[in-house]
Amino acid sequence: MTSSLATINDEFLSPSLPEQVAAVKSRYAEVFGNPPQWVVAAPGRVNLIGEHTDYNAGFVFPLAIERYTVIAAGRPLRTTASDAIRVHSTLFDETAEFSLSNLEPERRDWTSYLRGAFAGCLERGLQPGTLDLLVDSKVPQGGGLSSSAALEVATATLVEAVTGRTLDRVDKSRLAQTAEHVYAGMPCGIMDQFSSALGAAGKLLLIDCRTETAELIPLDDPSVALLVINSNVKHELTGSEYPDRRAQCEQSAKLLGVAMLRDVTSKQLEANRGQLAPLLYRRAHHVVGEIERTTRAAAALQAGDWPLVGELMYASHDSLRDDFEVSCPELDVLVEAAREVGADGGVIGARMTGGGFGGCIVALVRAGREREIADRIAAAYRARTGIEATAFVTKPARGAHIVEG
Ligand code: ADP
Ligand code: MG
Numbered sequence: 001m002t003s004s005l006a007t008i009n010d011e012f013l014s015p016s017l018p019e020q021v022a023a024v025k026s027r028y029a030e031v032f033g034n035p036p037q038w039v040v041a042a043p044g045r046v047n048l049i050g051e052h053t054d055y056n057a058g059f060v061f062p063l064a065i066e067r068y069t070v071i072a073a074g075r076p077l078r079t080t081a082s083d084a085i086r087v088h089s090t091l092f093d094e095t096a097e098f099s100l101s102n103l104e105p106e107r108r109d110w111t112s113y114l115r116g117a118f119a120g121c122l123e124r125g126l127q128p129g130t131l132d133l134l135v136d137s138k139v140p141q142g143g144g145l146s147s148s149a150a151l152e153v154a155t156a157t158l159v160e161a162v163t164g165r166t167l168d169r170v171d172k173s174r175l176a177q178t179a180e181h182v183y184a185g186m187p188c189g190i191m192d193q194f195s196s197a198l199g200a201a202g203k204l205l206l207i208d209c210r211t212e213t214a215e216l217i218p219l220d221d222p223s224v225a226l227l228v229i230n231s232n233v234k235h236e237l238t239g240s241e242y243p244d245r246r247a248q249c250e251q252s253a254k255l256l257g258v259a260m261l262r263d264v265t266s267k268q269l270e271a272n273r274g275q276l277a278p279l280l281y282r283r284a285h286h287v288v289g290e291i292e293r294t295t296r297a298a299a300a301l302q303a304g305d306w307p308l309v310g311e312l313m314y315a316s317h318d319s320l321r322d323d324f325e326v327s328c329p330e331l332d333v334l335v336e337a338a339r340e341v342g343a344d345g346g347v348i349g350a351r352m353t354g355g356g357f358g359g360c361i362v363a364l365v366r367a368g369r370e371r372e373i374a375d376r377i378a379a380a381y382r383a384r385t386g387i388e389a390t391a392f393v394t395k396p397a398r399g400a401h402i403v404e405g
Helices: 017-032 112-123 147-163 169-184 191-198 241-255 266-271 278-303 306-322 329-341 370-385
Strands: 038-047 062-074 084-089 094-099 131-137 203-208 213-218 224-234 347-353 358-366 390-394 401-404
Touching: 017 038, 017 062, 017 084, 017 131, 017 401, 038 147, 038 191, 038 358, 062 147, 062 191, 062 390, 084 112, 112 147, 112 169, 131 147, 147 169, 147 191, 147 401, 169 191, 191 203, 203 278, 213 278, 224 329, 224 370, 241 278, 266 278, 278 306, 306 329, 306 347, 306 358, 329 347, 329 358, 329 370, 358 370, 370 390
Parallel strands: 084 131
Antiparallel strands: 038 062, 038 401, 062 131, 062 203, 084 094, 203 213, 224 358, 224 390, 347 358
16 A cells, blocks of 8 residues: 555645754855855745735735745855846746846736845845845745745835835735735735735734734644645636636625625625625625624634634635635545545535635644545545645744744
């Protein structure tokens, strides 16, 4: 019999940040010829519940994950212009260049996230000067775990290290969000950048996206663990799904006579259902229900009511699939497989996480059974789709910070 453990990728457990940092420093020296002067790290995030609620001024309930984007930096050895940035990505094994005096907001490539974050720092008076950078990330890219936010927040943190200035962390999140809007053309809410900037070890963040404040909620029950399973698919569709959903939410709010869908309760939505065409009603129904589920889940988690947390996660998935229509067959298969493993098999709850149309699911499971559960879900997924899933466990991790320098 082949070991079922072999079906799950390596790095099922968290890669160690010190080891990643050591590897990044030696790679930096290889690429640029001298050791780096500064090293920073910013994590990706996984959202336990509260999807597509952030841009409706609602609640989200994410945690920073033990997967970091690390940036090493130093002053160039060669003679350069005082505003020249050269950056190497280990992901693409590619070096790109740009200038701090012409950050080209319209240019779209992987440096957009960096250029956008530099722009925000410059606007706030932080002038880093010429730099060589090396970017290395353990956040899977395009998987709904916010490798983009990790890159933006890491860049802003690097500028803090280089300039010796400290940005207010909420302002740093906003700066990174603006980078994503303007430089990457993605009109995201505040959740991803906020989680990366403000994440705390052992804590989830119940973020009120209206006030942009977070309550830190400990996840300290040793009997539960978090499992992230990547479908390893990403459906591009037309690319306008996210802005379309956002526009539909804004339109629903307008027709309901409120500023944001946050301002509507489920009861009010039902009473005013006639104001909305069926499609807009379904979109609003998801958001309004999801905001309520999120605050209920946070309370249930604090009370250790795991069956209720699980039920709310499954309800969130169903709503994202049926009302908000941002799931996809692969994510549905993963969540179905988790449901089949069920409470007896150690699964408390599961749902798609992130924007949708591919990427990951998050499952809350019984500690000690993580690998067995991941294997069972991956086997069902393989049998039904022919695709290999990858999985890892994580605890809530520390947010962005300066590692050296
Ligand atoms: P997600 O945030 O869910 O991972 P996005 O599409 O928002 O997905 O962001 C992924 C993009 O971020 C990549 O296409 C790439 O441009 C950039 N990116 C992520 N990680 C890296 C990296 N290590 N090096 C360079 N660019 C990266
Ligand atoms: Mg992203």
